[in-house]
Amino acid sequence: MSHHATPVPRHRAPAQPTTDYDVIIIGAGSAGLSAALALGRCLRRVLVCDGGPPRNAPSPGVQSFFTRDGIKPAELLRVGLAQLEPYETVEVRRAQVQRVKPAGRTFTVEAEGKSGRTFTATARKLLLATGVEDELPPVPGMRDLWGRGVLHCPYCHGWEVRNQPLAVYGQGKIVTGMALLVSRWAPDLVVCTDGPGHLSDNARRRLRQQKIKVNEEPISHLEGTAGGQLRNIVFQSGEKLARHALFVHPHQHQRSTLAEQLGCRLTSKGAVWINKHSQTSISGLYAAGDTTSGPQKALLAAAEGMEAAIAIHETLTREECPK
Known part of the structure; x- marks a missing residue:
């Protein structure tokens, strides 16, 4: 009577942990x-x-x-x-x-x-x-208009707001880079720094070259429509800047x-x-x-x-x- 020995596998897969x-x-x-x-x-x-x-x-x-x-x-x-x-x-x-x-x-x-x-x-x-x-700046109205009148990405939204009067919010290097990028879509662009802009002379020169204005007035609030569109940036002085959209890099x-x-x-x-x-x-x-x-x-x-x-x-x- 012959015995057929079961071949022993040379390598056995390591036992895998049993998980759900x-x-x-x-x-x-x-x-x-x-x-x-x-x-x-x-x-x-x-x-x-x-x-x-x-x-x-x-x-x-x-x-x-x-x-x-x-x-x-x-x-x-x-x-x-x-x-x-x-x-x-x-x-x-x-x-x-x-x-x-x-x-x-x-x-x-x-x-x-x-x-x-x-x-x-x-x-x-x-x-x-x-x-x-995203942590939005504490400007009244910004959260309400987020995604429509307040935007974060020109690649996502630039086309929709092209050739409209736009603004970019922020200070220093970040706002300069964002403004230069957004200027591709906007012939009328204002950088709003909401107080001192901390912009270098070189940054100011580059913005000027692209005809981008800088406004360093403190901002009171944003005015928009019930549907989330931006109408005005209102400064603490009471002055208003009519804008179609505001870009921010939160x-x-x-x-x-x-x-x-x-x-x-x-x-x-x-x-x-x-x-x-x-x-x-x-x-x-x-x-x-x-x-x-x-x-x-x-x-x-x-x-x-x-x-x-x-x-x-x-x-x-x-x-x-x-x-």
Whole structure:
């Protein structure tokens, strides 16, 4: 009677930790949904935690997004979510992630669902796609007109306000750079510094060359329409400057404190640092979109989400397939 010995595999795949998901994506904007799509197509088990409306929600449209120019922000995300439906391994939940705990080679996420109930879920990899929040200057009226009469990006909005009388708000080097950029769209442009402008002689000369005026009067408030259009910049002296739109380059902070809680390395400007494989300074934790440094555009965030998804899938594959 012959015994057929079962061949012993020379290499056994290292046992993979058992987790609820392969990847948890925190954030459901362009970066998060794009990553979820790519990972779903890789048959990865993915949970997307959707924390609510995106930063560009007040904007009338997403511009310069190839094949989607002018689409409303909410519609872009609606299409993105709808296109995840065929991928059964991808789950999207309305949830605010409160805590992330690294545990060996896995992560535990604690989140509050939309009913207010908390739940925990585990994953082998994590992707932060939580974006940033803009800190607008404390000028009355600025927040009300944000996204329509007060704008942050000439690439996003310059075309819509071209050839109209415009203004740029700010001081120093930042306002000079922004004004020179915006002058492409506006023959009538005024820099409003809201008090001393801290402009170098060279900056003033460059602005003059481009026929850009400088007004250093303190600003009282902005006057606009109920629909969010700007009408006048009102100075403390009572004088008014009629403008169609005002560009501002606001400070920003991370929309979520998770990166800080976890001790991720940040750049000098407060963005989450990543290496060329979209990984943060913490192994297994990735980041994409406006959370990281670089130009902030929905199209670029979507591309970064895709890049992160590929890096995550390839890392998971290496862990599953022994050398």
